Amino acid sequence: MTFVEQEIAHIARVMPLSLAGDFEEPVMGVEYWRNRLHTLLKQNHLTHAQLATVDTLLRQLDDFEALGRWLPQPRKMVARFPVRMGRLAVV
8 A cells, every 4th residue: 555545544534533523623623634635636646546535535524614513424335145154144
């Protein structure tokens, strides 16, 4: 995983938690995260997928600013298949 991929993954994981904390103010504000994302955008070697992810994160920040709170992202539906463990099926 490249440094840019690590940064994007870290921001995607930590940004929602810092904005949706149980505090009156976000732990790290919108401008902090926007600056981090724009710093990544200034690098000329981002792939299309990386650019799309950064764009999504920036749009999430816009939504947070518009609403004044963090909206959880809809969960992806994951098919659950039984896993056989010996004679028992665990779901």
